[in-house]
Amino acid sequence: MRICWVTPLSLRSSIGRVSAGVTRELAARGHAVQILRCEDQDDAAEALHATALPVHHWRGYDLSRLRTEFDVVVVNIGDNYLFHGGVFAILDAAPCLGIFHDFYLYNLFSGWLYYNGLDYRRHDAEIVATYGPEAETHAVAVRSGQMPDMGEIARHVPMTEWLAARCEAALAHANFYAARLEAACPGPVEVTPLCCPDRATPPGPPKAKGPLTVTTVGVMNPNKRVADVIRALGGSETLKACVYRLVGPILDEERARLEAVAAEVGFENLVIEGPVDDKTLDQRLDEADIICALRKPVLEGASGSACEGMLSGRPTIVPRAGFYGELPDDLVFKIDGEIVIDELRAVLERLVGDQTLRRETGKAARAWALKTLNAARYAETIERLAEVQITSRPLLSVGRRIGGELNAMGLSAGDPAASRIAATLQKLFAPLEG
Incomplete structure (x- = not known):
């Protein structure tokens, strides 16, 4: 084509x-x-x-x-x-x-x-x-x-x-x-699921280091619920030792708001990185132990940051809403779409306390993402849909013309005659079998 x-x-x-x-x-x-x-x-x-x-x-x-x-x-x-x-x-x-x-x-x-x-x-x-x-x-x-x-x-x-x-x-x-x-x-x-090209991030848990790192990537606007993550971390003695790293563009007023939230709850390990190049993003994903990919409201058709988290082999926390809710339940950690802080805190504490859970879930998520979110599978979908689009054009052309004439005659879309005409057109333009 x-x-x-x-x-x-x-x-x-x-x-x-x-x-x-x-x-x-x-x-x-x-x-x-x-x-x-x-x-x-x-x-x-x-x-x-x-x-x-x-x-x-x-x-x-x-x-x-x-x-x-x-x-x-x-x-x-x-x-x-x-x-x-x-x-x-x-x-x-x-x-x-x-x-x-x-x-x-x-x-x-x-x-x-x-x-x-x-x-x-x-x-x-x-x-x-x-x-x-x-x-x-x-x-x-x-x-x-x-x-x-x-x-x-x-x-x-x-x-x-x-x-x-x-x-x-x-x-x-x-x-x-x-x-x-x-x-x-x-x-x-x-x-079809979003295509998300694999990165150079080494799969599996990061190398041995100090405190565990929770990471959020992408544009840091309020609907990413970063403030809720800070409150969840700051409200737990177990989680206060974690580093929370934000990697992506952020406005000065949002930076100031999040720093104020951290000060309010006594969380001292907030690191606001700002925008980075691909090489640095690979490094930050490599350093991450847990990915938080939250949204409220969910406005996108799919989330690149959630896909990145799964591809990097890190356990990824998502809302049970929209695209995120359709991800396999056993490969991500879902919380209520309203983003209840106590529930988020409990999930974070569970992940921080269980290295095996982090490693095994991340490994399974990466395997699924490599199989499902790749360019070859996406290209096949484009090919298939484009072929159907091309072969449907005669039907659509006739349908538009007849629809215009019926509309000019005052026939409503709900009239039984419209349904009979549509069914007839489908039969006329059906692909030949054999």
Whole structure:
């Protein structure tokens, strides 16, 4: 197949890292792959993930070529406008297979409004068009600040369907949001675990050293529940001796907030590392004894940090919610999605006190992750879904035309005649057997 792979390629983008690995695998499998960068702006100073494939930026590329020069256009969609601002023009230019890395896309939606100079009327109109007239109260509440909680926004207007409706096929990384894609995307939808390329982190427990180290990696925003981990550690004489290391970008105000929490509970071993390069991240994972990959609310389709923890062979603590809740129960340590500090403290104490449990669970988790989260398996899913997408196009084309005519006649989607017509189309376009 001729594949156009749309992705941010910035070194700061974890989606870019995944894309570099998957496109390398697709090319090795004989496909002609080109990468189309979707960062909103083309910054010449931006460091990029390494690739041997042809790379273009969407602002300097003739998007009309997408329909004629490629069999499939795969668009990676994440909740960051600066990384994904180009996807809107690309979705308009060609039928696309959308990979939904995040289930919550309201921030991407807000960025689209802001950078295109669109006001509250367009905000409300898009939400109503996506979720129906009853969603207008939610639209007003969100933009007016009456619904500031991201968990509430995610429940009512995550805007997943807003972009799924613009895709010809869609891929989710967990089952918990697949139904949203299926409700909006006109073509095939599939679910497959996230691809997470293996790192150079030596598997197994770290070398003999002093205090045990609990580690959290990624962007240190409040929904990673780092403050809850600090409170759990600081409230236990057993756990106070542990080091808690934070590895990833952090704002000054969040740093100050977490340092204040540590001082409040008397926890003296908080180490805030900040952003690091890949080599340092490998080292910090090697030094870790326990990985904390918590979220509340869960907004992403999958968690790279949880996958990294499992691949590194470290016992990983996750919430029983969203993608995390779908991980095998015997390979991670799940706590209630509300992140109850006493429960978190009990799990940490259990892990700190049982070296064999840490080692054996980490070993089993790594074996599962190597088998399940690899680029070859992910590339196979892309191939299969793309083939179904391509063969479904005649059915989708006829269905759209007939649907438009039925709608013009005033026939509702729930009318029995619509179901009979859909069933007939399915039979007409069913693949030949034998």
